């Protein structure tokens with residue numbers, strides 16, 4: 511391990527045997543935390559070559575064998591505020607005949623996790639045995655479950671260390687972490703949603719494009735079909751931020767209602783996945799996906815999916831209940847929204863109790879907010895800017911106070927498109 515650390519420290523490339531040893535010792539516990547942390551810091555300072563990154567990802571992905579894929583298509587988002595696309599995209603893909611099985615993580619910090627959102631549906635189970643998942647994917651065409659502990663176990667150890675040693679933000683480490691889990695799950699077609707903006711991990715387009723390129727090349731190296739979209743996260747996606755409130759909004763989208771940007775993003779991702787599977791033109795694929803959504807086919811599959819995982823679909827149909835203290839924020843005067851501090855909006859959800867600071871913190875499914883803050887929106891005095899659903903007056907008060915500081919007013923000039931770029 512000392513030899514491996516020294517090589518990376520000095521900018522000498524690791525052989526694939528070195529990388530195999532590094533990953534094996536990480537999984538079996540042979541290498542202590544301090545040596546792994548030293549190596550991770552060496553990577554941050556010196557970087558890894560593309561070839562080293564490919565080898566590292568493969569070693570992490572396949573350390574427990576190569577399982578049969580569960581689904582045909584998969585999606586990964588680098589995370590943003592109000593991102594509930596999986597809840598719509600998964601049943602939509604299934605309704606078109608492309609099964610989607612997704613292993614997902616829990617949310618940490620200001621971005622919520624898909625599992626937390628799903629668990630706000632009474633009875634919904636995310637821990638399922640592999641055989642049950644397999645049967646469900648066959649019968650319903652969709653499953654979203656908690657990531658198995660056997661999936662890329664080296665990543666779990668690396669990630670925990672990166673989180674506490676200032677070594678998260680390095681392209682090879684991020685790309686290998688994300689792609690090792692995707693390769694380990696075995697799905698042949700993958701769309702990556704790389705978020706860019708002040709509510710995302712990556713705030714600028716160029717570094718995001720570089721990360722996307724690296725992830726797409728890793729996928730291709732291992733024979734997977736991968737496309738990445740760079741999507742704007744300079745405001746929350748849709749209106750709802752929270753758990754139950756996001757499920758309600760996803761249900762609206764599945765019924766042809768709800769915010770336009772959520773629908774636009776779901777259809778863009780769906781079209782890319784269909785194109786990867788069928789080679790059909792992206793525009794035709796988009797049309798097919800839009801028709802399935804509009805005809806209620808995805809909504810029908812959503813119902814079957816929720817019931818298959820034990821969820822109370824009648825509760826979703828009624829609209830999941832929200833927290834009792836409902837407060838509205840209205841504009842005091844007219845103006846145009848120039849900028850939204852998206853991260854701060856995510857932090858409001860945290861204040862309300864919808865997110866977590868530590869992985870074992872509980873989340874409150876019923877709290878959350880709807881923010882009608884879109885860059886370029888013209889607002890008149892008295893217009894509703896946000897609604898807060900809190901458990902107490904005190905929480906609602908703090909949330910509204912923080913929200914008031916999230917908007918800058920003025921002319922934003924040209925407002926960028928939702929999809930900022932594509933890497934394939």
Ligand code: URA
Pocket residue numbers: 588669678683684685687688
């Ligand atoms: N998500 C991951 O799974 N890994 C990273 O390194 C960053 C985001």
